[in-house]
Amino acid sequence: MGKAKVGIVGCGNISGIYFENLSKLFVNTEVYACSDLFRERAEEAAEKYNVPHVLSTEELLASDEIQIVVNLTTPQGHFEVCKRALLAGKHVYVEKPLSLTLDNGKELVALAKEKNLFIGCAPDTFLGAGLQTCRKLIDDGFIGEPVAATAFMVCHGHESWHPDPEFYYEAGGGPMFDMGPYYLTALVSLLGPAETVCGMTKTSFPQRTITSAKKFGQQVEVKVPTHVAGTIRFANGVVSTVITSFDIWSSTLPRIEIYGSLGTLIVPDPNTFGGPILFKPAQGTEFMEIPLVHNYEENSRGIGVADMASCIETGDQPRANGQLANHVLEIMHAFHTSSDTKRFVELEISCEQPRPLPLGLVKGFLS
Numbered sequence: 001m002g003k004a005k006v007g008i009v010g011c012g013n014i015s016g017i018y019f020e021n022l023s024k025l026f027v028n029t030e031v032y033a034c035s036d037l038f039r040e041r042a043e044e045a046a047e048k049y050n051v052p053h054v055l056s057t058e059e060l061l062a063s064d065e066i067q068i069v070v071n072l073t074t075p076q077g078h079f080e081v082c083k084r085a086l087l088a089g090k091h092v093y094v095e096k097p098l099s100l101t102l103d104n105g106k107e108l109v110a111l112a113k114e115k116n117l118f119i120g121c122a123p124d125t126f127l128g129a130g131l132q133t134c135r136k137l138i139d140d141g142f143i144g145e146p147v148a149a150t151a152f153m154v155c156h157g158h159e160s161w162h163p164d165p166e167f168y169y170e171a172g173g174g175p176m177f178d179m180g181p182y183y184l185t186a187l188v189s190l191l192g193p194a195e196t197v198c199g200m201t202k203t204s205f206p207q208r209t210i211t212s213a214k215k216f217g218q219q220v221e222v223k224v225p226t227h228v229a230g231t232i233r234f235a236n237g238v239v240s241t242v243i244t245s246f247d248i249w250s251s252t253l254p255r256i257e258i259y260g261s262l263g264t265l266i267v268p269d270p271n272t273f274g275g276p277i278l279f280k281p282a283q284g285t286e287f288m289e290i291p292l293v294h295n296y297e298e299n300s301r302g303i304g305v306a307d308m309a310s311c312i313e314t315g316d317q318p319r320a321n322g323q324l325a326n327h328v329l330e331i332m333h334a335f336h337t338s339s340d341t342k343r344f345v346e347l348e349i350s351c352e353q354p355r356p357l358p359l360g361l362v363k364g365f366l367s
Helices: 015-025 039-049 057-062 075-087 102-114 129-139 165-169 174-178 180-191 303-314 322-341
Strands: 004-009 029-035 068-071 091-094 119-121 146-154 194-202 207-209 219-221 227-234 239-245 256-260 263-267 277-281 288-290
Touching: 004 015, 004 057, 004 303, 015 029, 015 039, 015 303, 029 039, 029 057, 029 303, 057 075, 068 075, 068 303, 075 091, 075 102, 091 303, 102 119, 102 322, 119 303, 119 322, 129 180, 129 256, 129 263, 129 277, 146 180, 165 174, 165 219, 174 180, 174 227, 174 239, 174 322, 180 227, 180 239, 180 256, 180 322, 194 322, 227 322
Parallel strands: 004 029, 004 068, 068 091, 091 119, 146 239
Antiparallel strands: 146 256, 194 227, 207 219, 227 239, 256 263, 263 277, 277 288
């Protein structure tokens, strides 16, 4: 098995775990080069993670050595960098969301198909031990026929900890586009594709005050809805209630629960890779914790890139693929469209339910 050479574009807050895992955890990837708008940031990352080349983005995309471009720019840069990488003949994996607009997402998926290239997208947390164990429980019938689900991500925004939180309140931000991908991708991976969305949105606080150290006291104008709630009907008939919010100080809501004809499954935080998982059968008296039966319970961001690298050799479709990401992107837009138009939204884009990972994987391997 060879190593796919990876070029990372964007060396900001999220990049560290990608550098770490793509260099050390996964046996089929190596980080060949990195770039950033601020060259000194790329140089710092290269020194810290022993990356051999610091390049401009243009040089990185033109490099004949690089097979996969990992796009870790802010959402506003996702479409442009992905398109340029595909046109340069590179496979691409991008942080969520796939793009800001659905039309741009469709264009990227179509371009990748035209060029016979892979495009993949975060989150890849659904490939972790927690959600893969949940997938096996559902597939094996532990909860019977799934009938309903809930998914809740509620907090008071990221300005208390993120050094540069402004983009969370620009187009492409907000709780649905920032955190929604984790929850919606988890639901699609567990239940299959969605069909219909109904949503309502609001903006409770038109301004935010940054309280993280770097920009303490600065004001941020909020340009996106910060409370998004609604329902999804899946193709298999499951109806899910969803809330994503940056307007809530505290809550006791669960993250994700799946309700079946034979029991209830409490799913771990989809922003993580591990557990715990709780299950209560229909006639049970209390929830029991289910042991994880898959590997990758630690922070394994980059597993989607490693899976793509495997698929370059096998020809299989990557699990964290562009069609899945575009389906999730349409669901996110549909919540907002439904609220604006006061109508249900019938989804146009579907996807295949991602293949589960096999049992018994050795750490560092995907097959």
